[in-house]
Amino acid sequence: MDQRGLGTVGVRTLTTGPGAELPKVHAEHVEEALLQARALIESTVSLHRRRADGPAPVSRTDAEAFSETVEQLIAGARRSVSLALVSNGKFAVEARRVLSRPPRAEHAQGGPVVRVLCVGAATEGAVDLLANLRMPQVEVRVSETDLREVLIVDGRGALVRSGAAGRGGRDAVTVNDPAVVRALDLLFAGAWSRARPLVHHVTLSPRLDTAQTRRVLEMLREGHTDEVAAQELNVSLRTYRRHVAEIMRELGANSRFQAGFRAVELGLLASQG
Amino acid sequence: MPDRAVDELEEALLGVSALIESTVAMNRDRYSTDRLITAISGPYRDVLATAEAMITGARSSIDIVHARRIQEEERSERSERGLLYKADPSVTVQLLSSPELLDETFVREQIDLPHPVAIRVARVPPLQAVMVDREAALVVTGTGVNRRAAVIRVPEVIHTLHILFDNVWRGSVPANERIVFGDRARAAFARQILGALRAGVTDEVAARELAISVRTYRRYVAEIMTLLSANSRFQAGVRAAELGLLPPSRSGSE
Numbered sequence: 414m415d416q417r418g419l420g421t422v423g424v425r426t427l428t429t430g431p432g433a434e435l436p437k438v439h440a441e442h443v444e445e446a447l448l449q450a451r452a453l454i455e456s457t458v459s460l461h462r463r464r465a466d467g468p469a470p471v472s473r474t475d476a477e478a479f480s481e482t483v484e485q486l487i488a489g490a491r492r493s494v495s496l497a498l499v500s501n502g503k504f505a506v507e508a509r510r511v512l513s514r515p516p517r518a519e520h521a522q523g524g525p526v527v528r529v530l531c532v533g534a535a536t537e538g539a540v541d542l543l544a545n546l547r548m549p550q551v552e553v554r555v556s557e558t559d560l561r562e563v564l565i566v567d568g569r570g571a572l573v574r575s576g577a578a579g580r581g582g583r584d585a586v587t588v589n590d591p592a593v594v595r596a597l598d599l600l601f602a603g604a605w606s607r608a609r610p611l612v613h614h615v616t617l618s619p620r621l622d623t624a625q626t627r628r629v630l631e632m633l634r635e636g637h638t639d640e641v642a643a644q645e646l647n648v649s650l651r652t653y654r655r656h657v658a659e660i661m662r663e664l665g666a667n668s669r670f671q672a673g674f675r676a677v678e679l680g681l682l683a684s685q686g
Numbered sequence: 687m688p689d690r691a692v693d694e695l696e697e698a699l700l701g702v703s704a705l706i707e708s709t710v711a712m713n714r715d716r717y718s719t720d721r722l723i724t725a726i727s728g729p730y731r732d733v734l735a736t737a738e739a740m741i742t743g744a745r746s747s748i749d750i751v752h753a754r755r756i757q758e759e760e761r762s763e764r765s766e767r768g769l770l771y772k773a774d775p776s777v778t779v780q781l782l783s784s785p786e787l788l789d790e791t792f793v794r795e796q797i798d799l800p801h802p803v804a805i806r807v808a809r810v811p812p813l814q815a816v817m818v819d820r821e822a823a824l825v826v827t828g829t830g831v832n833r834r835a836a837v838i839r840v841p842e843v844i845h846t847l848h849i850l851f852d853n854v855w856r857g858s859v860p861a862n863e864r865i866v867f868g869d870r871a872r873a874a875f876a877r878q879i880l881g882a883l884r885a886g887v888t889d890e891v892a893a894r895e896l897a898i899s900v901r902t903y904r905r906y907v908a909e910i911m912t913l914l915s916a917n918s919r920f921q922a923g924v925r926a927a928e929l930g931l932l933p934p935s936r937s938g939s940e
Contacts, residue, residue, distance in 0.1 A: 592834035596825035600850035636917030667886030673923025
């Protein structure tokens with residue numbers, strides 16, 4: 414197209430000034446400049462093509478494309494899907510929708526391991542997620558500390574939600590750089606190993622969440638003798654020991670050392686951490 | 687007549703010029719997104735040079751994850767730990783190290799410093815990271831030909847890395863409070879005793895399993911409790927869990 418366009422312009426310029434020598438020479442200069450410009454643009458095109466290999470290391474996804482991106486990432490998962498949830502919001506809903514689909518044929522056995530890390534507020538959504546999932550290898554854990562919503566797949570791709578103040582309607586950031594995705598994956602694993610399993614979170618709360626239990630645990634934690642602790646709590650030694658025995662039963666512990674260890678693992682003593 | 691032809695030409699040229707202008711803008715836009723993540727594919731000294739530039743340029747905070755074993759071919763006289771002394775003294779430095787990579791000399795050096803580096807120990811997967819001013823991060827993963835390094839400036843990703851870092855940091859132990867059971871053999875024996883305590887077996891059963899007398903077993907338990915500054919076995923259990931002295935229980939054990 415360029416070629417024809419230039420040709421026409423050239424011809425017209427040549428024919429319009431029959432009497433003048435100067436414009437003709439001038440027109441030749443213009444044509445030369447234009448041809449140079451064209452060559453320059455062509456080399457820029459190939460320069461650009463060389464760069465455009467592979468996906469961009471990072472790109473922003475707007476609200477419309479968000480579902481699709483989540484879906485693509487999860488559908489392509491082979492080994493692991495790691496998900497951090499902070500609320501029962503859009504991200505949780507979207508992840509649940511994709512994860513509740515029947516597994517694809519090649520995943521009939523041994524699909525990806527799905528790890529869902531959530532904060533207390535997102536627990537309910539996570540329980541729903543567990544109930545609806547078709548993927549067999551799902552584990553949910555509850556984190557004591559703050560999180561940010563992120564989806565990491567196979568240490569290969571990641572998607573980070575852009576918080577409430579999303580930049581210009583952009584909903585999420587997709588990351589494809591292997592080092593960055595691996596870094597997210599490794600730190601996620603670090604946080605994961607410190608979180609407690611959802612089963613504990615759900616089954617423990619009612620009985621161990623009484624004021625008396627907390628007081629007894631506090632006494633135990635401070636390392637008081639049973640006599641001192643009973644005195645402090647204004648109960649008989651017998652009653653105190655009965656409380657301790659009940660707590661140990663709830664914790665499934667056979668010894669006090671075991672009870673102390675479990676109490677930390679289950680986050681019953683977390684407030685002082 | 688000639689004027690109109692010239693005008694047409696000029697119009698076309700102006701059109702081309704505008705098109706180039708907008709292409710330049712498009713390229714800049716793309717370029718600035720590309721720059722948000724920059725892979726470092728060169729030799730390890732390029733990684734170190736980047737780390738140095740980031741550390742010396744830090745204005746408020748430096749957070750480091752030190753859990754990737756440095757390969758033999760990556761060693762150089764410019765040690766990672768030396769780089770930290772180049773940071774501005776007003777900058778808060780936090781270093782999270784995996785237990786096996788903890789540099790005891792570096793920990794001791796901090797004791798006399800007016801602005802010591804806060805060092806904590808936690809079991810962390812093999813990652814090496816330098817995060818500066820909560821704005822940029824250099825991450826290195828993998829070894830040998832699989833080593834990947836990149837500098838990140840994407841705010842959302844930086845924030846996520848920080849949240850996860852804080853999460854691990856809070857659950858970790860300050861390096862100077864670390865419990866050292868002595869040499870390798872003693873440490874292994876201490877772990878066996880802690881394992882028996884964690885299993886909740888009676889002292890008699892534990893002593894029999896370890897082939898020692900109950901008296902000896904109890905003496906060892908007392909020693910461990912002293913090391914943990916625990917007054918009761920419950921407290922010892924709490925400390926052992928908090929300090930990460932034993933791997934976490936399997937979730938299906940109850």
